[in-house]
Amino acid sequence: MSAGKRIRQLQRYRTIVSAFARNGLGYVSHEMGLTEKLQFFRSVEHKEHHDKSVGERIRLLLEELGPTFVKLGQIASTRPDLLPADILKELERLQDKVSAFPYQDAVSIIEEELGAPVESLFQRFSDTPLAAASIGQVYQAQLHDGTEVVVKVQRPDIQRMIETDLDILADWARLAESRLDWAHNYRLLDIVDELGKALRAELDYGAEARNARRFANQSRAPKHVRIPAIYWDYSTKLVLTMQYIEGIKLSDQDKLKQAGLDRRLLAERFASAIFHQVLVEGFFHGDPHPGNVLALPDGSLALLDFGMVGRLSPGMKKHFASFVIALRNQSSKGVIRAISHMGVIPDDVDRDGLNADVDEMREKYYKVPLNQVSLGAAVNDLFALAFRHQIRIPSELTLLGKSLLTMEGVVTALDPTFSVFDVAEPFGKKLFLERLDPRQMLKNWMEDVPEYFDLLSEVPLSLKQLSTVLRQGKLRVEVASPQVDALMTKMDRISNRLSFSIVLLALSIVMVGLIIGAALSESHTLLWRIPIIEIGFVVAMVMFIWLIYAILRSGRF
Numbered sequence: 001m002s003a004g005k006r007i008r009q010l011q012r013y014r015t016i017v018s019a020f021a022r023n024g025l026g027y028v029s030h031e032m033g034l035t036e037k038l039q040f041f042r043s044v045e046h047k048e049h050h051d052k053s054v055g056e057r058i059r060l061l062l063e064e065l066g067p068t069f070v071k072l073g074q075i076a077s078t079r080p081d082l083l084p085a086d087i088l089k090e091l092e093r094l095q096d097k098v099s100a101f102p103y104q105d106a107v108s109i110i111e112e113e114l115g116a117p118v119e120s121l122f123q124r125f126s127d128t129p130l131a132a133a134s135i136g137q138v139y140q141a142q143l144h145d146g147t148e149v150v151v152k153v154q155r156p157d158i159q160r161m162i163e164t165d166l167d168i169l170a171d172w173a174r175l176a177e178s179r180l181d182w183a184h185n186y187r188l189l190d191i192v193d194e195l196g197k198a199l200r201a202e203l204d205y206g207a208e209a210r211n212a213r214r215f216a217n218q219s220r221a222p223k224h225v226r227i228p229a230i231y232w233d234y235s236t237k238l239v240l241t242m243q244y245i246e247g248i249k250l251s252d253q254d255k256l257k258q259a260g261l262d263r264r265l266l267a268e269r270f271a272s273a274i275f276h277q278v279l280v281e282g283f284f285h286g287d288p289h290p291g292n293v294l295a296l297p298d299g300s301l302a303l304l305d306f307g308m309v310g311r312l313s314p315g316m317k318k319h320f321a322s323f324v325i326a327l328r329n330q331s332s333k334g335v336i337r338a339i340s341h342m343g344v345i346p347d348d349v350d351r352d353g354l355n356a357d358v359d360e361m362r363e364k365y366y367k368v369p370l371n372q373v374s375l376g377a378a379v380n381d382l383f384a385l386a387f388r389h390q391i392r393i394p395s396e397l398t399l400l401g402k403s404l405l406t407m408e409g410v411v412t413a414l415d416p417t418f419s420v421f422d423v424a425e426p427f428g429k430k431l432f433l434e435r436l437d438p439r440q441m442l443k444n445w446m447e448d449v450p451e452y453f454d455l456l457s458e459v460p461l462s463l464k465q466l467s468t469v470l471r472q473g474k475l476r477v478e479v480a481s482p483q484v485d486a487l488m489t490k491m492d493r494i495s496n497r498l499s500f501s502i503v504l505l506a507l508s509i510v511m512v513g514l515i516i517g518a519a520l521s522e523s524h525t526l527l528w529r530i531p532i533i534e535i536g537f538v539v540a541m542v543m544f545i546w547l548i549y550a551i552l553r554s555g556r557f
Helices: 003-022 026-031 054-065 067-076 085-091 103-114 158-179 181-185 188-203 205-218 253-258 263-281 314-328 332-342 351-365 375-388 395-414 420-436 438-472 481-521 532-554
Strands: 136-142 148-154 239-243 283-285 293-295 301-303 309-311
Touching: 003 054, 003 158, 054 067, 054 085, 067 085, 067 158, 067 188, 103 148, 103 239, 158 181, 158 188, 188 205, 205 239, 205 263, 205 283, 253 263, 253 395, 263 283, 263 301, 263 314, 263 395, 263 420, 283 395, 309 395, 314 332, 314 395, 351 375, 375 395, 375 420, 395 420
Parallel strands: none
Antiparallel strands: 136 148, 148 239, 283 309, 293 301
């Protein structure tokens, strides 16, 4: 590490420790060893903050420490599996209280990044920013062809400052993990790394431009959603130029009413757009608050700000779809099954306590009319349960939960009688039918075939090793009696699924071979005037259905 960087870190350390003390959190910095790292430094605790809640003090601390900590706090507010509800509520109030940086600094950055004077790039460029935030600020401009655009310019030296703060936070997390049990249990360093990656992604305007392009491509299905066009010749990592769209923010109820827009229709279209992103595309807006959604005169919607986006893997999308479908069908077993698939349960979890909490969650939604069920509340309950039992929920899913909570809040403000489940149902049914599509099932199974072949190829070696151990009398089996039934059930399920896959594969290979052979030889599929392939197919299908029935009847698939 260079001497200059080390000096910057030392100065920043002092600022952080002082801020902790000023906000009544000096004991935290002491427990984490921050004061010990700074020789001859003593923090003075400010008593006037002791009448404030811990969450409020944390919010004030983050706002005082500046852009890095404000953005990290905003990102952390999407992680209800990591933080208690009272602190999350305060983090959601974090504001980018920053003053605009000088116009000339913005001009210098634009000219350096785009390689030409502002006057030659734009026909008109406003010298007053439309908005100023912690990472950048936005100006309105006009291209030489008359196109109205907005230009987002990143703050000078913001990347260096953020990298310094992230290095300090990583060092801080290591100290905390070595000193505090809760930091070690929650793997604080991993959390800092995860939040740091999300923050670095927001620093790259090129990534935001690519996100906008992807949203534009996927919004062709919902015709009522518009995405601003990106002007790539005027965009870099530090400068982003996009189409200027004028509309009414969904939070401005009075203007929506004056414009004569149907608020229930807006709510339906907004919810439909988000569910399409989540359940169809697996790529969704990470911060769809009312300020990032505009209502246009024709009743369509425009989405803005694509710095924070979420991605769902096919597996996670399937599990979340199962969660939504189970809630829609009021299936408590389906909800519990989906929860178990979505989270990583620690080995030392209190099983009795976890089961009790799951039963309580099930009872909460049992036989409750659907129009009284809130998807946001259900997601909140899921994350509260995860927090209590230290179940690590993947970040992609927690960001999804935050997006859905925000979306539901917006549509409820537009129309309090609106139920998001009415919009989610068609998407859930479509996903359910896709999972039952024989072509999709066959495709999924064929993708697993190499794994089964690898498993089969390892069987002889495994049997040989087992035989050797048995001959030497070294085999030891230790199974707790309460686990025997569960173990045998799991073994039955594994063997049944393997048998199912092998039979399906054999059936597919035989039938495809017969059909291709008949086609290549240009012969009839008749033997002694008997349709052999057709009869064989029927017999095989009967056996196949019988096998499925036997496995499902056993309840161990």
